[in-house]
Amino acid sequence: MPIKPGEWLLMDDAYADQMAHRRALIASKGDLVHRISDGAFPAARELLSVTLDDPRSCTRRGIRR
Structure with a gap:
């Protein structure tokens, strides 16, 4: 992996605004936001599993598997 685990998902000053925008998109266009092709699934x-398995990227956000 070119970037060390725990260093590729970081919260910065834009995080709150980005999550507000994300919530608005999901509320207004949820079917498009959550669409994925069978080939990409x-x-x-795998990405979700790797992300949730890294305690450094999840515990700071209060995410629990």
Whole structure:
């Protein structure tokens, strides 16, 4: 992995605004925001698993598996 685990998902000053925008998109266009092709699903599942398995990227956000 070119970037060390725990260093590729960082919260910065823009985080709150980005999450507000994300929530608005999901509320208004949820079917488009959550769309994924069948071919991309295995990679998306792997990315989710890697992200949730890294306690440094999840515990700061209050995410629990």
